[in-house]
Amino acid sequence: MTRARETLISLEATPYYHCISRCVRRAWLCGADPYTGQSFEHRRQWVLDRMRELVEIFAIDICAYAIMSNHYHVVLHVDAERAKGWTDKQVIEQWMRLYKGHMLADRYLAGDMMSRAEWAALSELIEKWRLRLYDISWFMRCMNEYLAQHANAEDQCKGRFWEGRFKSQALLDEGALLTCMSYVDLNPIRAGLAKTPERSDFTSIQERIEAYAERQNRHKAKQVRKQPTTLHPFKRARGKKTAKHIEFDLKDYLHLVDWTGRAIREDKKGAIPSDLAPLLERIGLNPDAWLKSVSHYNRNYFSVLGAIDRIKAFAHEQEKNWHRGQRAVLRNYRLVMA
Known part of the structure; x- marks a missing residue:
């Protein structure tokens, strides 16, 4: 039975959620349709561009993503405190990047005088918009409506593009987040679309690997220019600490995903490397069950x-x-987390 979204999402329990949207019947989000021969590969860039656009608007960060042929995965981090700290003007400006032209908001931004009743009505709207700007349902709605409209326009058809509302999964601790991110990042390898993480196009793991390699090259060349990223950061072993981050070292994560991807592709059943086992144990995961878990x-x-x-x-x-x-x-899980 379908359940209300508010019963599936609780920011008090966790800010991390895994969301999936899948196309209806034989509709194609991306890839090539083997029946008609038509290619929809260009739509992957639609998904990625829209995702990056929404991250700049919402107080929601992306931890991991994978854009597949008829569905996409995204692991989200909700930063409610950031949205609550925005000024009224910032909330209006962010919301109007999504939906243009509201009379009261336009007058406020123009500096016009407003009556007490008008200001009360606008204040109520601002708080409604603020809540929506860190709401996963609104984030996914803005993703899926945009993609459906563009796909239907290109296909010259009408009707439902997605099979239903998106699915969401609460990730309650670091072990859950790490397991889910690894699963999402390795989707193309599991599907036989790529042999290694760095060749998994339109995934967050490829983006992280490329950014990591670029940083290493800049360090060798003694350059200090920072490269902007759309992804929620991992913790840093050295240097400036980020206010909010994934409590895991990026280099360790890349090593873990690389080993896991090769083991999955080659159908290995061997034990996880000794240098990775302690990292999993630290966050409560059972190293012996890691491969099956992913x-x-x-x-x-x-x-x-x-x-x-x-x-x-x-x-x-x-x-x-x-x-x-x-x-x-x-x-x-090896142990119960405190």
């Missing part, structure tokens, strides 16, 4: 992922007795 992610995990005590607390908050996937969590 390879069988969509079979094992459903609307929520995290250590068992986190899942039980999340279920209690939602007035539920349990969530699907707890048996897999007990296998794949």
Whole structure:
């Protein structure tokens, strides 16, 4: 049974969510249709460009993404405090990048005098817009409506483009976030579309690898110019610390995903390397179960992922007795997170 989105998303429990949108029936988001021979590869850039545009507007960051043939994955970080800290003017300016032309907002930005009633009405609107600017449902709505309109216009047709509303999954701790990001980043390898992470086009792992390589080259050339990025950062071992980041070292993550991708592609069953096992144990994951956890992610995990005590607390908050996937969590988490 379809459940209300507010019962699936709780920013008090976690700011991290994995979202998936899939095309209806045989509609093609990207790739080549084997039945007609028509190529939709150019639409991958549509998705990526829109994603980057929305990140500049919403108080929502992207941790990972993968743009596939008939669906896309995105792991989001909601920064509610950033949106709450915006001034009224900033909220209006951000919202009007999405939806142009509101009489009261236009008058406010122009510096016109406003009555008390007009200002009260505008203040109410501003708070509504502020909430929407860190709302995952509004972020995904602005993604999917835009893509559907452009795809239908190109296909010269009308009607539903997506099979339904997007699916969301709460990621309750670092182990859940790392597992989900790895699964998303390795989607093209699992699907046989790429052999290595650096060749996985239109994925966040390729973007991170290219940015990392560029930084290394700049360091060798003693250049200090910073490269802008659209992705939520990992923590830094040295240098300036970011206010909010993924609590994992980028170099370690790239190494982990590279090894996991090669093991999945070659169907290996060997133990995880000794230098990676402690990194997984530190965030509560079972190194012996890591490959199965990533390879069988969509079979094992459903609307929520995290250590068992986190899942039980999340279920209690939602007035539920349990969530699907707890048996897999007990296998794949080495210990209960505090």
